Amino acid sequence: MPVKGGAKPRRVAAPDGAEVSRVRFPARKVSSVIFAPGPDTGGTYTDMYATKAGGDHKDTEGAGAGGLCRISPGVAGVPEFVSRIGLA
Secondary structure (H helix, E strand, C coil): CCCCCCCCCEEECCCCCCEEEECCCCCCCEEEEEEECCCCCCCCECEEEEEECCHHHHHHHCCCCCCEEEECCCCCECCCCCCCCCCC
């Protein structure tokens, strides 16, 4: 779960929302996180991709600002839910 203005997406436990783990990135602002199938994973969503904001200000936002990174956090995500709203 990305946190606005944070460089540490967090994994939380349901239903109490207790923090289980967090991932640090070399940038101050993680803007989006998604899981996708990694290479040689048999289609499981074990790779996490994160985009980071602030690429025009690497001096204040961090060396990784504006970049994309891939990590394998040791947990699997689920496929994106695709809504059928508006489809004929």
